[in-house]
Amino acid sequence: MNKLTAKEAVKKLQAEYYEEANRAHEEGKLVAWVTSIAPREFLEAMDIVTIYPENHAAAIAAKKGSMEMIEIAESMGYSADICSYARVNLGYVEKGDSAAGKVPYPDLLFCCNNICDTVTKWYEILSRRLNVPLIMIDLPFGFTPQPTDHQLEYVVGQFKNAISQLEAICKKPFNYQRFEESMHLSNQAALLWKESMEFGKHKPCPFNGLDFFNYMAQIVCSRGNEKAVEFFTLLRDELAEKVARGEGYLAEEKYRILWDGIPLWYNLRIMNNTFKENNAVMVGSTYPDNWAVTYDTTDLKSMAKAYMGNFSNREFTFRFHNMLRMVRDYSIDGVVMHSNRSCKNQDFAQYALAREITKVTGVPVTIVDGDQDDPRAFSEAQYVTRIQALFETIDRSRN
Amino acid sequence: MSRIDEILKEMEYIAHHPAKMVMKWKSETGKKAVGIAPIHCAEEVVHAAGMLPVGLWGGQTTIMRATEYLQAFCCSVAKAIMELSAAGAYKHLDAIIFPETCDTFRVIPLMMRLADPLTPVIGLVLPDNRKIQAGIEYTANEYRTIAKKLEEITGNKVTDESLHASIELYNRHHAAMMRFFDVAAEHADVITPYWRHQVVKSSYYVLKEKHLAMVEELTAELSALPVNKGKGPRVVVTGIMTEPDNLLHLFGEFGYTFVADDLAQSSRQFRTPTPEDPDPFIRLGKRFAAFEGCSCVCDPEKLRGKIIVDMVKKQQADGVVVLIMKFCDPEEYDYPFIKQDLEAAGIPHLYLEIEQQMDSVEQLRTRLQAFSEMLMAK
Numbered sequence: 096m097n098k099l100t101a102k103e104a105v106k107k108l109q110a111e112y113y114e115e116a117n118r119a120h121e122e123g124k125l126v127a128w129v130t131s132i133a134p135r136e137f138l139e140a141m142d143i144v145t146i147y148p149e150n151h152a153a154a155i156a157a158k159k160g161s162m163e164m165i166e167i168a169e170s171m172g173y174s175a176d177i178c179s180y181a182r183v184n185l186g187y188v189e190k191g192d193s194a195a196g197k198v199p200y201p202d203l204l205f206c207c208n209n210i211c212d213t214v215t216k217w218y219e220i221l222s223r224r225l226n227v228p229l230i231m232i233d234l235p236f237g238f239t240p241q242p243t244d245h246q247l248e249y250v251v252g253q254f255k256n257a258i259s260q261l262e263a264i265c266k267k268p269f270n271y272q273r274f275e276e277s278m279h280l281s282n283q284a285a286l287l288w289k290e291s292m293e294f295g296k297h298k299p300c301p302f303n304g305l306d307f308f309n310y311m312a313q314i315v316c317s318r319g320n321e322k323a324v325e326f327f328t329l330l331r332d333e334l335a336e337k338v339a340r341g342e343g344y345l346a347e348e349k350y351r352i353l354w355d356g357i358p359l360w361y362n363l364r365i366m367n368n369t370f371k372e373n374n375a376v377m378v379g380s381t382y383p384d385n386w387a388v389t390y391d392t393t394d395l396k397s398m399a400k401a402y403m404g405n406f407s408n409r410e411f412t413f414r415f416h417n418m419l420r421m422v423r424d425y426s427i428d429g430v431v432m433h434s435n436r437s438c439k440n441q442d443f444a445q446y447a448l449a450r451e452i453t454k455v456t457g458v459p460v461t462i463v464d465g466d467q468d469d470p471r472a473f474s475e476a477q478y479v480t481r482i483q484a485l486f487e488t489i490d491r492s493r494n
Numbered sequence: 495m496s497r498i499d500e501i502l503k504e505m506e507y508i509a510h511h512p513a514k515m516v517m518k519w520k521s522e523t524g525k526k527a528v529g530i531a532p533i534h535c536a537e538e539v540v541h542a543a544g545m546l547p548v549g550l551w552g553g554q555t556t557i558m559r560a561t562e563y564l565q566a567f568c569c570s571v572a573k574a575i576m577e578l579s580a581a582g583a584y585k586h587l588d589a590i591i592f593p594e595t596c597d598t599f600r601v602i603p604l605m606m607r608l609a610d611p612l613t614p615v616i617g618l619v620l621p622d623n624r625k626i627q628a629g630i631e632y633t634a635n636e637y638r639t640i641a642k643k644l645e646e647i648t649g650n651k652v653t654d655e656s657l658h659a660s661i662e663l664y665n666r667h668h669a670a671m672m673r674f675f676d677v678a679a680e681h682a683d684v685i686t687p688y689w690r691h692q693v694v695k696s697s698y699y700v701l702k703e704k705h706l707a708m709v710e711e712l713t714a715e716l717s718a719l720p721v722n723k724g725k726g727p728r729v730v731v732t733g734i735m736t737e738p739d740n741l742l743h744l745f746g747e748f749g750y751t752f753v754a755d756d757l758a759q760s761s762r763q764f765r766t767p768t769p770e771d772p773d774p775f776i777r778l779g780k781r782f783a784a785f786e787g788c789s790c791v792c793d794p795e796k797l798r799g800k801i802i803v804d805m806v807k808k809q810q811a812d813g814v815v816v817l818i819m820k821f822c823d824p825e826e827y828d829y830p831f832i833k834q835d836l837e838a839a840g841i842p843h844l845y846l847e848i849e850q851q852m853d854s855v856e857q858l859r860t861r862l863q864a865f866s867e868m869l870m871a872k
Contacts, residue, residue, distance in 0.1 A: 171830050172830035172833055173826070173827070174826035174829070176820075176821055176823060176826055177823045177826050177827055178823070181827075208622065212594075212790075213597055213823065213827075215622055215792055216789075216827035216828075217827070219792065219793060219796055219827075220796070220827060220830075220831070222794040222796075223794070223795065223796045229794040231623055231792060233621055233622035233792070235619040235632075236600050236617070238594070238603065238604075238616075238617025239617070243635075243639060245631075245632060245635035245638075246619075246632070248628070248631075249621065249623075249629065249631070249632035249635075251628075252626065252627070252628020252631075253623050253626070253628060256623065256626050256628065410617075411601075411604035411605075411608070439567070439568070439598050439601070440597035440598075440600055442565055443563070443565065443568060443598060443601035443602070443605070444601050444604060445565075446562060446564070447563055447605055447608055
C-alpha cells in the first residue's frame with residue numbers, strides 16, 4: 096500500500112472490501128446489514144461481515160444506477176417522498192444486483208437510529224421482507240445539550256441486550272477481548288479521521304474536501320478494525336506532508352467553502368467542477384465530521400454518549416455552534432447547504448441555521464435543492480446558478 | 495333537539511374552539527394548561543399535575559410564517575404546528591411537550607423554541623426498544639423527567655398517588671371511547687364520519703372527567719336507538735387523521751360509515767389499556783411496551799397490516815381506506831406491507847393522499863365515489 100496515494104488506496108480497499116464480503120459469505124460467515132454510524136465494534140467482536148446499505152446505495156448512484164433501483168421500489172408502493180437510499184436498497188433487495196455490483200444478503204440487521212428515524216422504518220421493512228432478526232440500537236435524540244443519565248443507562252441496557260442477541264444469533268459467546276481491541280482501533284481511526292479533516296484549516300487547503308466523501312467509505316465500513324487505522328494513517332501522513340510543503344489543492348485559493356449535508360452522489364462531477372472552475376475549495380463539511388467518534392474504551396456509558404453525539408442526533412444549538420466553530424476555524428468564505436429531498440432531519444433546520452450563521456458571522460449561505468440518490472430532484476442549471484451567486488455575494492462583501 | 499344532538503353539538507363546539515377552551519379553563523379554574531404534540535405522549539402526566547392537557551394536532555390555518563422555517567416537502571400537520579407557534583397561537587400554554595415522533599418532529603420543537611421563545615418546549619423521546627426491561631424503565635424515567643420539568647415551570651407537582659388516579663381515569667375514558675366506536679358503528683344514521691370525529695377531537699380540549707361523562711351519556715343514548723348500519727360502505731380507516739372537515743363531509747356524502755379506525759389521532763390513543771404496577775411511571779412504560787400498530791412506534795414484525803385485517807374481520811367491514819398524510823414518511827414506509835396484508839386477506843382498499851389544509855377535496859370525490867360503488871356492488 097506504500098506506493099499508493101490515499102485516493103488510489105481507498106478505491107482498491109473498497110473493491111477488496113466487497114470482494115471479501117461476498118467471499119466470506121460464501122464461506123459461511125454471518126453477514127449483517129448495518130447503518131452508517133452504528134457501533135460496529137459489537138459486530139467486529141463476533142467476526143461478522145458488515146455491509147452498509149447506505150454506502151452501497153451511494154455507490155450505485157455514483158455509477159448512475161440509482162434510478163433502476165428506485166423504479167423497482169416505487170413500483171412496490173414506496174413513495175417518492177421517502178429516503179432515496181432506502182428506495183435504492185429496497186429495490187436492490189428485489190433485484191439482487193446493481194450498477195455497483197452485488198453485496199451478500201444479510202443474516203441479521205444492525206440498526207442504529209442516531210442518524211435518523213428513517214433507518215428504523217427501513218430496517219423494520221428489511222427484517223420482515225428478508226425474515227432476518229433486527230438488532231436495534233436506539234440512541235435517543237438530544238433535546239437537551241447533554242444526554243441525561245437515564246438515557247445513557249437505557250443505551251447501556253441495549254448494548255447488553257445486543258450482546259445477548261448476538262450470542263444467540265452467532266451461537267457462540269461474545270468475544271470481549273476482540274470487542275476491546277475493536278474499541279481501541281475505532282478510537283484510533285476516528286482520531287486519525289478527525290486529524291485528517293482538520294488539515295482543512297490550513298491555508299492553502301491541502302486537499303479537495305470532496306475526496307473525503309470517498310474516504311468516508313473506510314471510516315464507515317472499517318472503523319474498529321486494523322484496516323481503517325492503516326488507511327487513515329496513510330491519509331494523515333500524506334496530508335501532513337502536503338501541509339509541511341505548503342502545497343495546496345488549488346494553485347490559487349479564492350473561496351473556502353463549507354458543505355452542509357450529504358453530497359449529490361450521482362453528480363459529484365458538477366460539485367467538483369463548479370468549485371474548481373471558480374478557484375473554490377471545499378475545506379470542510381458537517382457530514383464527515385459525524386464519524387469523529389471517540390470515547391473511553393473502559394466505559395460503555397462513554398461509548399453510548401459518543402454515538403449519541405453526531406449532529407443529526409442533537410438539538411439546534413449544537414448544530415449552530417458546531418457550524419459557527421467550523422466557519423471560524425476553517426476560515427470559511429461561504430456555506431453551501433444541501434436541502435436534500437431525502438433527509439428531512441437534516442433539512443428542516445437549514446433555513447434557521449442559514450439566517451443565524453449569516454447574522455453572526457456575516458458569511459453568506461446558499462441553499463441548493465437536490466437529493467442524495469434521486470437525480471430527479473436535482474437541476475444542474477439551478478445548482479450552478481446558486482453556487483455562482485454565492486461566489487458573487489462573497490465578492491461583493493470583499494469590495 | 496334530542497339529547498344526542500345536544501351532546502354532539504357541544505362536542506363540535508369544543509372541537510372547533512381549542513383556544514377558547516384553553517382560555518375558559520384558565521379563567522374559570524385559575525389553573526394551567528400544557529400542550530401535547532402528537533402522537534404518543536401519555537397525557538396522564540399533565541393531568542396528574544392538575545393541569546389541562548391540550549392536544550396540538552395542527553389545524554386549519556394559512557401557512558405563511560412556517561415557510562421561513564420549513565421546506566415545502568414538510569407534512570401539513572408539522573407546518574400547521576409551526577405556523578401556529580410562530581403566530582403566537584400557543585402563547586397561552588404554560589408549556590408544550592413535544593415527542594420525537596419522526597424525523598420531522600425532531601426538528602419542529604427546536605424551531606418552535608426560536609419562533610416563540612417564551613413558551614417552553616419540553617422534548618420527549620420514547621424508546622424503540624420499548625419491550626425490554628431497560629426500555630420500560632427508560633420510558634418511566636422520561637416521564638419522571640417531564641414531570642420534574644413541568645414542576646419547575648408551573649410549580650405543579652405529580653405524585654405517585656395523583657398519577658395512579660389519572661391513569662385510572664384515562665383507562666376508563668379510553669375504554670369508553672372504544673365502546674363508543676363499537677356502538678357508533680351500529681348507528682350509522684346518527685354517527686356519520688364527521689360526527690364521529692367531533693367526539694374524538696373534543697377529547698383533546700376538555701378535562702377527561704368531563705369528556706368521559708359526555709361520551710358515556712352519548713353511548714347510552716345511542717344504544718337505546720334501533721340499530722342502523724347505513725346504506726353505504728362500512729369501512730375501517732387508517733392513517734394519521736381524517737381532517738379536514740370537508741374530507742369528512744365528503745365521506746358522509748357517499749354514505750360511508752367508519753366502523754373502526756386505526757388513526758393516530760383516534761384509536762391509537764385509546765386501544766391499549768394501561769397495565770397495573772405499584773409504580774405509576776412504570777405503568778406508562780408498560781403501556782408503551784404493550785402498544786402495537788403505529789407507523790411511529792418501532793415494530794420489526796410490521797403488525798399494523800394484520801391489526802387492520804383483524805379490525806375488518808371483527809366489524810365485518812366492506813373495505814379499508816388508507817389515508818396517507820402527504821410527506822409523512824413513516825406512514826409512507828408502512829403502506830406497501832399494509833397493501834400486501836390487505837390483499838392477502840382479500841380485503842379491498844383505497845389509497846388516498848391527504849393534507850390537513852386541503853382547500854378543496856374535489857379531486858378525491860371521484861375516487862371515493864368509485865370505491866363506494868365498487869364495495870356496494872360486491
